[in-house]
Amino acid sequence: MKHTLAVTVDNQPGVLTRVATMFRRRGFNIDSLTVGATENPSISRMTIVVQGDDQIIEQVTKQLYKLVNVIKIVDVTHERTVERELVLIKVKADTSVRTEVMQIVEIFRARIVDIGKNNLIIEVTGDSGKIDAIEEALRPFGIAELVRTGKIAMLRGCRG
Amino acid sequence: MNCKGAEILINSLKKQGVDTIFGYPGGVVLPIYDVLYDSDVRHILTRHEQGAAHAADGYARATGKTGVCIATSGPGATNLVTGIATANMDSIPVVFFTGQVASHLIGRDAFQEADITGITLPITKHNYLVERTEDVERVVKEAFYIARTNRPGPVVVDLPKDIMDKFIDYTPDDSEAYIQSYRVMKGFNAGQVINAAELIKQAQRPVIYAGGGVIISDAAEELRELAEKRKIPVTTTLMGMGAFPGNNYLSLGMLGMHGTRYANYAVSESDLLIAVGVRFDDRVTGKIEAFAPHAKIIHIDIDAAEIGKNVAVDIPIVGQVKEVLHAINQRLEVVEEMSEWHQAIDRWKLEYPLRYPASIEGRIMPQHVIESIYDLTQGDAIITTEVGQHQMWTAQYYKFKNPRSFITSGGLGTMGYGFPAAIGAKIACPDKTVIDIAGDGSIQMNIQELGTAMQYKVPVIVCILNNQYLGMVRQWQGLFYKGRYSNTDISLQPDFVKVAEAYGAVGLRVTETDQVKDALREAMKVDDRPVFIDFVVEREADVFPMVAPGEPLLNMMGGDE
Ligand SMILES: Cc1ncc(C[n+]2csc(CCOP(=O)(O)OP(=O)(O)O)c2C)c(N)n1
Numbered sequence: 067m068k069h070t071l072a073v074t075v076d077n078q079p080g081v082l083t084r085v086a087t088m089f090r091r092r093g094f095n096i097d098s099l100t101v102g103a104t105e106n107p108s109i110s111r112m113t114i115v116v117q118g119d120d121q122i123i124e125q126v127t128k129q130l131y132k133l134v135n136v137i138k139i140v141d142v143t144h145e146r147t148v149e150r151e152l153v154l155i156k157v158k159a160d161t162s163v164r165t166e167v168m169q170i171v172e173i174f175r176a177r178i179v180d181i182g183k184n185n186l187i188i189e190v191t192g193d194s195g196k197i198d199a200i201e202e203a204l205r206p207f208g209i210a211e212l213v214r215t216g217k218i219a220m221l222r223g224c225r226g
Numbered sequence: 227m228n229c230k231g232a233e234i235l236i237n238s239l240k241k242q243g244v245d246t247i248f249g250y251p252g253g254v255v256l257p258i259y260d261v262l263y264d265s266d267v268r269h270i271l272t273r274h275e276q277g278a279a280h281a282a283d284g285y286a287r288a289t290g291k292t293g294v295c296i297a298t299s300g301p302g303a304t305n306l307v308t309g310i311a312t313a314n315m316d317s318i319p320v321v322f323f324t325g326q327v328a329s330h331l332i333g334r335d336a337f338q339e340a341d342i343t344g345i346t347l348p349i350t351k352h353n354y355l356v357e358r359t360e361d362v363e364r365v366v367k368e369a370f371y372i373a374r375t376n377r378p379g380p381v382v383v384d385l386p387k388d389i390m391d392k393f394i395d396y397t398p399d400d401s402e403a404y405i406q407s408y409r410v411m412k413g414f415n416a417g418q419v420i421n422a423a424e425l426i427k428q429a430q431r432p433v434i435y436a437g438g439g440v441i442i443s444d445a446a447e448e449l450r451e452l453a454e455k456r457k458i459p460v461t462t463t464l465m466g467m468g469a470f471p472g473n474n475y476l477s478l479g480m481l482g483m484h485g486t487r488y489a490n491y492a493v494s495e496s497d498l499l500i501a502v503g504v505r506f507d508d509r510v511t512g513k514i515e516a517f518a519p520h521a522k523i524i525h526i527d528i529d530a531a532e533i534g535k536n537v538a539v540d541i542p543i544v545g546q547v548k549e550v551l552h553a554i555n556q557r558l559e560v561v562e563e564m565s566e567w568h569q570a571i572d573r574w575k576l577e578y579p580l581r582y583p584a585s586i587e588g589r590i591m592p593q594h595v596i597e598s599i600y601d602l603t604q605g606d607a608i609i610t611t612e613v614g615q616h617q618m619w620t621a622q623y624y625k626f627k628n629p630r631s632f633i634t635s636g637g638l639g640t641m642g643y644g645f646p647a648a649i650g651a652k653i654a655c656p657d658k659t660v661i662d663i664a665g666d667g668s669i670q671m672n673i674q675e676l677g678t679a680m681q682y683k684v685p686v687i688v689c690i691l692n693n694q695y696l697g698m699v700r701q702w703q704g705l706f707y708k709g710r711y712s713n714t715d716i717s718l719q720p721d722f723v724k725v726a727e728a729y730g731a732v733g734l735r736v737t738e739t740d741q742v743k744d745a746l747r748e749a750m751k752v753d754d755r756p757v758f759i760d761f762v763v764e765r766e767a768d769v770f771p772m773v774a775p776g777e778p779l780l781n782m783m784g785g786d787e
């Protein structure tokens with residue numbers, strides 16, 4: 067199954083490469099990996115979504131800990147978390163279908179951020195379920211381009 | 227103090243207790259070599275950077291201290307790669323310093339630029355590219371700290387030329403290394419120690435499976451106490467040779483692909499396997515599902531990632547092997563005998579001792595050379611090896627007594643390792659007899675280090691078991707490829723005696739069985755230069771017993787008659 071790991075690392079050049087190299091070398095599969103700054107400038111935060119059974123996730127975690135720049139790993143898969151992902155979708159939409167598309171945008175509380183002659187760019191944030199759903203809903207109109215940021219996650223409450 | 231980066235570097239090394247560096251100069255490390263010129267740190271100039279890397283590694287294995295190696299940028303740095311990977315696979319603490327082109331040239335494909343931190347990322351414990359002269363001292367401290375603590379390993383420090391040239395106002399900082407994201411492992415799970423002791427008390431057919439971790443953790447005493455208190459037979463991995471005395475009645479020798487029959491039988495029949503400082507390598511376990519099928523497993527290791535990596539275990543204990551064994555021992559009383567189990571093992575030992583065919587027409591059997599080396603040194607020498615049949619015969623027929631007396635490339639299996647490693651070991655331990663047991667193929671991979679051994683008057687003995695084959699590969703071709711000896715005949719070879727003599731070293735050739743010991747005695751008398759002994763041995767001897775790759779340990783070929 068998919069696991070979501072929240073990983074705090076030193077904010078230093080090369081740390082992303084170290085993590086990615088470890089995954090490649092050991093043959094673990096990354097579904098998505100995001101990295102960004104945190105409230106502490108010396109620390110970055112990665113959210114890694116990885117496929118595998120418990121034994122694989124245990125190995126992933128231990129191998130990650132062996133990287134000198136990894137500070138802490140929390141498997142938030144079964145925790146109460148807020149998860150978000152941002153997606154930009156370019157949909158083929160000439161005037162004849164625009165209203166229909168705009169209704170879908172409305173329903174998903176997404177936003178239209180650019181209007182071209184024959185297409186729209188839509189911005190959506192949400193958890194993976196919502197993102198998958200809007201993608202499905204827009205597919206019939208023709209998706210010209212789609213970019214996902216990958217998931218970020220945060221534990222609810224004060225643990226973590 | 228106004229100091230140059232290179233001065234800070236050497237000063238920081240001295241503070242780490244470094245007295246010997248193995249290296250090879252070049253353009254961008256000139257500032258460092260200029261400081262070394264009048265420093266009291268000894269620099270050993272090898273003839274190839276790979277030689278420097280293995281020598282620093284051999285120095286580290288012989289002493290337990292952290293080895294130090296230096297090379298220039300580009301080709302100098304890439305020549306270290308095999309040495310770095312060798313140290314990494316065997317968890318050896320070595321700090322490798324590489325020169326780098328000046329900071330403003332990095333990324334522009336400058337002359338002799340190589341991305342050595344990128345290249346060595348998967349084969350180091352950690353690495354650094356130093357970006358400011360102000361960071362030199364801290365990085366050196368961290369590099370040594372990381373290399374030697376927890377599970378040791380190599381660290382690369384890449385030093386751009388301008389960083390070494392630059393003068394800064396420098397106040398030495400004598401604080402301990404502190405790394406926010408790296409903690410030295412302390413303590414262990416006491417509850418698991420109690421559980422382990424209980425299992426040991428209940429076991430009827432226990433076996434200890436000991437590896438390199440015992441040696442690294444300096445735990446041979448504790449291991450011996452455990453074995454002798456409970457009369458538990460001990461088998462070791464290639465890396466664990468010397469962790470338990472090979473001449474002790476509880477010793478089963480090596481297990482695995484070329485292990486003794488009795489070690490593999492004992493492990494397969496055991497009801498408790500006490501795995502200490504090991505990583506369940508495929509060369510040890512054979513078919514993993516069939517490994518120790520009746521045994522509960524206790525696994526003690528400093529590296530949490532080793533637990534459950536290859537096999538599921540019943541009692542994992544993460545911690546310093548030495549501390550954990552000590553704690554377990556305290557919970558155990560002495561037992562007198564384990565008669566049934568020992569009787570079974572004694573039967574196997576009697577029925578299937580290590581043995582090899584008698585020599586044909588008086589030709590020297592390679593195993594006999596190793597037995598002779600043992601007879602003359604009684605396990606008190608430091609033995610290094612290259613990689614191949616001769617390496618396995620050494621593990622089988624030399625009874626290692628002491629930790630750090632066997633130095634071999636176990637994990638990576640690097641041909642060309644043994645000779646430079648022997649030079650490093652001899653420089654570290656000048657009072658020990660140091661012998662490289664070599665193959666005729668392997669020795670040609672770093673034979674240029676004769677120059678180093680001559681220059682520094684290092685009297686190591688190289689015993690070439692010359693079968694004029696890449697013997698181990700030939701053996702596999704014989705067993706698995708219908709005897710089609712593709713590209714393994716290396717009978718076109720130099721006269722090794724003359725090669726040695728060309729360097730000014732001593733060269734001896736032995737063709738008769740009854741001359742073996744005389745030649746060894748003669749070599750041991752030489753104290754100011756290396757000696758090559760070319761033992762012309764039986765060409766097609768094979769290493770047995772053998773478990774074919776992927777087979778269960780019980781499926782041993784050979785060694786049964
Ligand atoms: C650098 C390197 N290249 C290739 C191999 C594969 N290999 C393993 S053993 C061996 C033959 C070694 O021949 P030799 O040194 O003569 O030893 P022998 O087996 O004959 O005792 C080879 C080629 C290796 N281990 N290391």
Ligand SMILES: [Mg+2]
Pocket residue numbers: 614665666667691692693694695696697
């Ligand atoms: Mg050979």
